[in-house]
Amino acid sequence: MSVRTRELFGLIPVSLLVSAGFAAVLLSRTQDVSDLTATYGVAFLGLCVFGHLFIRARLPDADPYLYPLGALLAAFGLVMIYRIDADLAREQAQWFVIGLALFCATIYFLPDHHVLERYRYTIAAAGIALLMLPRMPGIGAQVNGAYLAVKLGPLQFQPAEFAKLAIIVFLASYLRDVRDVLVRARLKPLTVPQQALLYGIPLLVVLLLVAALGLGPVAAVLLAVFALSVVSLVRERPSLKHFGPLLLVWGLAMVMLLFIRDLGSSLMFFGGFLALLYVATARLSIVGAGATLFLGGAAYFASTVSHVEKRVDTWLHPFDRELYEATGGSFQIAQSLFAQADGGLFGQGFGEALLELPGGGTILPAAHTDLIYAVITDELGLFGAAGLILVYLLFCARGFKTALVASDGFSKLLATGLTAVFALQVFVIVGGVTKVIPLTGVTLPFVSYGGSSILANMVLLALLLIVSDHARRDRGRMGPGGLV
Amino acid sequence: MNRQIVQLFGLTLILFGILIAFTSRWTVFEAASLEDETLNRRALIEEQQVPRGLILARNGDVLARSDPRGRGRRRVYVRSYPQGETYAHAVGYSYIERDRVGLERSRNDALSGKLNEFGTIFRELARQDREGDDVVSTLDPAGQQTAIDALAGRRGAIVALEPATGRVRVMVSSPSYDPNQISDNAYFRELATDEETRPLVNRTTQPRYQPGSTFKVVTAAAALDSGKLTPESIVDGSSPQTISGVPLANSGNVSYGPITFTDALTNSVNTVFARVGEQVGRGTLLEYMDRFGFNRDPQLDYPDGEMEVSGIRNSAGRLVGADDGFDVGRVAIGQGGSEGQIQVTPLQMAEVAAAVGNRGKLIRPRLTERVVGKDGRVEEQIDPAEQSQVMKPESADQLAQMMSRVVEEGTGTAAALSGIEVAGKTGTAEVRDGSLNQVWFIAFAPVEDPRMAIAVTLEDLPPGTSGGRDAAPLAAQVLQTLLGGS
Numbered sequence: 001m002s003v004r005t006r007e008l009f010g011l012i013p014v015s016l017l018v019s020a021g022f023a024a025v026l027l028s029r030t031q032d033v034s035d036l037t038a039t040y041g042v043a044f045l046g047l048c049v050f051g052h053l054f055i056r057a058r059l060p061d062a063d064p065y066l067y068p069l070g071a072l073l074a075a076f077g078l079v080m081i082y083r084i085d086a087d088l089a090r091e092q093a094q095w096f097v098i099g100l101a102l103f104c105a106t107i108y109f110l111p112d113h114h115v116l117e118r119y120r121y122t123i124a125a126a127g128i129a130l131l132m133l134p135r136m137p138g139i140g141a142q143v144n145g146a147y148l149a150v151k152l153g154p155l156q157f158q159p160a161e162f163a164k165l166a167i168i169v170f171l172a173s174y175l176r177d178v179r180d181v182l183v184r185a186r187l188k189p190l191t192v193p194q195q196a197l198l199y200g201i202p203l204l205v206v207l208l209l210v211a212a213l214g215l216g217p218v219a220a221v222l223l224a225v226f227a228l229s230v231v232s233l234v235r236e237r238p239s240l241k242h243f244g245p246l247l248l249v250w251g252l253a254m255v256m257l258l259f260i261r262d263l264g265s266s267l268m269f270f271g272g273f274l275a276l277l278y279v280a281t282a283r284l285s286i287v288g289a290g291a292t293l294f295l296g297g298a299a300y301f302a303s304t305v306s307h308v309e310k311r312v313d314t315w316l317h318p319f320d321r322e323l324y325e326a327t328g329g330s331f332q333i334a335q336s337l338f339a340q341a342d343g344g345l346f347g348q349g350f351g352e353a354l355l356e357l358p359g360g361g362t363i364l365p366a367a368h369t370d371l372i373y374a375v376i377t378d379e380l381g382l383f384g385a386a387g388l389i390l391v392y393l394l395f396c397a398r399g400f401k402t403a404l405v406a407s408d409g410f411s412k413l414l415a416t417g418l419t420a421v422f423a424l425q426v427f428v429i430v431g432g433v434t435k436v437i438p439l440t441g442v443t444l445p446f447v448s449y450g451g452s453s454i455l456a457n458m459v460l461l462a463l464l465l466i467v468s469d470h471a472r473r474d475r476g477r478m479g480p481g482g483l484v
Numbered sequence: 485m486n487r488q489i490v491q492l493f494g495l496t497l498i499l500f501g502i503l504i505a506f507t508s509r510w511t512v513f514e515a516a517s518l519e520d521e522t523l524n525r526r527a528l529i530e531e532q533q534v535p536r537g538l539i540l541a542r543n544g545d546v547l548a549r550s551d552p553r554g555r556g557r558r559r560v561y562v563r564s565y566p567q568g569e570t571y572a573h574a575v576g577y578s579y580i581e582r583d584r585v586g587l588e589r590s591r592n593d594a595l596s597g598k599l600n601e602f603g604t605i606f607r608e609l610a611r612q613d614r615e616g617d618d619v620v621s622t623l624d625p626a627g628q629q630t631a632i633d634a635l636a637g638r639r640g641a642i643v644a645l646e647p648a649t650g651r652v653r654v655m656v657s658s659p660s661y662d663p664n665q666i667s668d669n670a671y672f673r674e675l676a677t678d679e680e681t682r683p684l685v686n687r688t689t690q691p692r693y694q695p696g697s698t699f700k701v702v703t704a705a706a707a708l709d710s711g712k713l714t715p716e717s718i719v720d721g722s723s724p725q726t727i728s729g730v731p732l733a734n735s736g737n738v739s740y741g742p743i744t745f746t747d748a749l750t751n752s753v754n755t756v757f758a759r760v761g762e763q764v765g766r767g768t769l770l771e772y773m774d775r776f777g778f779n780r781d782p783q784l785d786y787p788d789g790e791m792e793v794s795g796i797r798n799s800a801g802r803l804v805g806a807d808d809g810f811d812v813g814r815v816a817i818g819q820g821g822s823e824g825q826i827q828v829t830p831l832q833m834a835e836v837a838a839a840v841g842n843r844g845k846l847i848r849p850r851l852t853e854r855v856v857g858k859d860g861r862v863e864e865q866i867d868p869a870e871q872s873q874v875m876k877p878e879s880a881d882q883l884a885q886m887m888s889r890v891v892e893e894g895t896g897t898a899a900a901l902s903g904i905e906v907a908g909k910t911g912t913a914e915v916r917d918g919s920l921n922q923v924w925f926i927a928f929a930p931v932e933d934p935r936m937a938i939a940v941t942l943e944d945l946p947p948g949t950s951g952g953r954d955a956a957p958l959a960a961q962v963l964q965t966l967l968g969g970s
Contacts, residue, residue, distance in 0.1 A: 340510040341518035434506035
């Protein structure tokens with residue numbers, strides 16, 4: 001079976017899901033059945049097949065599972081949104097049409113992703129500019145204290161979704177260049193006494209500092225990890241020239257926290273950045289230093305920026321009566337947890353979750369965007385939610401697989417970065433909804449309602465497929481190695 | 485770089501594993517506590533959107549129904565009680581603003597159509613809307629109305645049940661209230677703060693009353709069944725006699741001399757029964773009480789929180805045991821002291837009469853006949869279930885004959901019915917330092933084939949009143965209604 005035929009077969013479960021999902025939702029509210037709504041599923045499948053044919057023509061060797069997995073997520077999201085609000089589903093479907101167009105355009109105009117390397121500084125600048133847009137007077141819009149959206153007349157879009165792609169492209173290309181000079185390839189191994197001295201002294205200093213300043217256990221661990229990471233980094237004799245841009249990215253993440261005031265998206269950016277650094281340099285010390293710096297900065301902002309502080313408070317005490325009743329308080333996360341508790345193992349069934357109060361008003365704020373995972377858990381239960389996470393995991397597995405088979409550094413880093421930032425986005429929003437971390441307004445890729453999110457993720461998928469096509473073709477040329 | 489990429493995938497696995505772990509935490513492991521969280525009003529809102537099942541009398545009269553308000557997805561259902569005050573305590577009420585009580589609470593799962601996980605899936609597959617089941621109660625409208633009329637607004641209670649099946653036919657507590665208005669705050673506050681009449685209290689199951697001489701039936705059962713006495717045994721009815729070191733007198737200090745045990749019950753001779761109690765002993769008396777259903781949660785399908793446990797309680801209100809040294813002689817005649825005072829609910833005393841009438845076998849009392857689905861299918865049929873064999877059938881027969889003498893020629897003649905032989909026992913307990921009377925009558929009828937048992941009590945009647953004079957006629961009226969028709 002050819003790779004592309006396998007992809008086509010992969011679309012069969014998608015078609016089953018779309019038909020079954022729409023059928024279930026339609027049946028659960030027999031009063032507003034119409035032929036128009038029934039055609040949704042068919043139209044969506046038509047689009048999927050069109051996308052498939054396009055890939056068949058342009059990227060014949062690309063990974064056969066990424067596209068059906070993306071389509072599966074999109075179909076799932078569409079059904080969920082349709083169940084929440086039929087009008088929103090119509091808009092979402094339109095966004096998918098535009099997204100597919102952008103997907104095809106990306107593949108058509110970017111036959112070789114290495115072209116991107118040439119424009120890396122332009123792309124980086126564009127990414128930063130995009131991030132700053134929401135703070136521009138006149139077009140920026142504040143939602144729940146965070147600056148994530150830009151309003152242009154009737155259109156609203158979230159530039160951070162595109163900025164994440166730009167930053168990953170820049171980092172992949174930059175790190176491919178400097179990864180060899182960033183750290184020394186071979187370090188002389190140290191004897192035990194040398195090690196004890198090298199790490200013991202800073203550790204002692206940290207302990208003294210902790211005692212002197214009266215720091216808590218969390219702060220102490222952070223400080224210790226930071227100190228040891230820095231010591232270990234210094235041994236590499238890093239050149240400031242090459243580290244400069246990276247420090248800039250750290251600064252950027254901090255500025256983002258200040259500017260955008262959104263913990264979730266900065267976590268996503270910075271996490272992607274650290275993932276790429278680690279893959280490029282294989283140095284845990286860099287991750288250690290970076291992560292502690294980020295957490296320290298985040299903790300500092302959490303205690304100074306009232307909006308971030310509130311987010312953290314509501315995360316820690318969702319059932320505090322005062323926080324629950326405050327505007328922008330813990331109402332949303334508390335309701336999210338209540339909705340999930342209603343789901344149980346198997347859920348209440350499609351279309352059965354309680355979203356609206358009988359007297360009007362909503363019980364689950366932002367059900368179609370932030371809290372869509374809570375709605376899914378409510379209606380499909382733990383099994384349904386775990387299934388969704390599994391689909392995301394498979395998508396990430398194929399993304400990392402693409403990175404593994406890619407032959408050049410840029411391709412590897414690009415695929416890794418795109419996949420990592422995708423996985424982090426899932427973690428940030430699902431983790432927020434399930435109270436693993438503070439809840440922030442990030443979309444669930446392919447599933448949440450939102451034009452920017454769909455468009456950006458379609459481009460992400462296109463980039464992964466392009467990388468994959470090249471990688472697998474190169475491999476194929478090298479020999480008859482078994483490629484899945 | 486490949487090693488790092490694989491490690492990164494491993495990290496992704498861990499992170500997604502955390503997500504699934506937390507999702508299962510909220511959906512399964514901590515779901516119950518989240519549902520109990522007071523901020524969580526989802527269950528209430530959802531139940532509002534489900535038409536709750538009907539509660540019916542045994543003849544099909546609607547006692548509680550759900551009326552739709554609003555339309556479309558905004559539709560909610562609100563409970564209404566067409567019979568008003570008549571069934572208030574038995575049926576209870578169910579309002580979001582006011583919680584739920586009574587049968588509405590004990591049968592809530594059926595009424596609200598609650599199913600388990602798998603049931604929900606099947607309903608999903610069968611495409612049925614959630615809908616509550618109907619509850620057919622055992623209550624008898626005619627008997628209920630007669631009891632209300634008989635009590636005439638006075639503070640008291642009447643319970644009637646079938647000895648052989650445990651079906652509660654009458655459960656009336658007076659004064660009553662209108663469940664339709666209970667969600668009104670002013671009305672509720674007025675009811676809740678009325679310390680004098682306490683209309684919200686179900687007097688058939690909640691108060692702890694002194695049973696007076698009706699408790700002699702329990703003492704007699706213990707004496708007969710344990711072989712200490714026969715109905716013909718000659719006992720000493722002189723008065724006063726010293727019981728636990730304190731003189732005890734008969735009513736009016738009448739001295740009867742040597743009489744049969746049957747005559748002693750007929751005339752409710754205190755001195756005899758106090759002696760009998762001492763003869764039987766604490767352990768045996770408590771054992772028979774246990775078999776009658778004392779000292780444990782009543783088995784009625786009614787919320788436990790709305791039923792009091794009958795038994796011997798000390799001045800702190802705690803149930804006492806055989807080792808606690810209570811005055812068994814005075815307990816045996818329905819009194820007691822600070823170390824132990826017998827305190828009962830009318831439901832318990834009706835069960836005592838029922839157990840004697842059913843040849844010593846106590847059947848578990850119940851308010852529900854069956855649960856019926858909206859499609860007419862019987863979801864649950866509640867069959868008679870034996871709670872305990874209190875005594876040998878022969879002992880019960882002897883006791884039944886003794887109790888029939890009470891109505892024939894003793895203290896309970898006011899309960900006599902024409903054509904139906906009634907067996908009963910009167911009781912008059914002095915309360916509030918002897919200034920007022922708690923009057924009682926318990927009975928079953930017909931004696932040969934008992935189809936109904938009853939307990940009647942009235943609170944705080946003035947001096948000069950008695951169970952035979954003031955409670956027995958009420959029992960007669962209700963029994964006449966319940967038995968007369970068939």
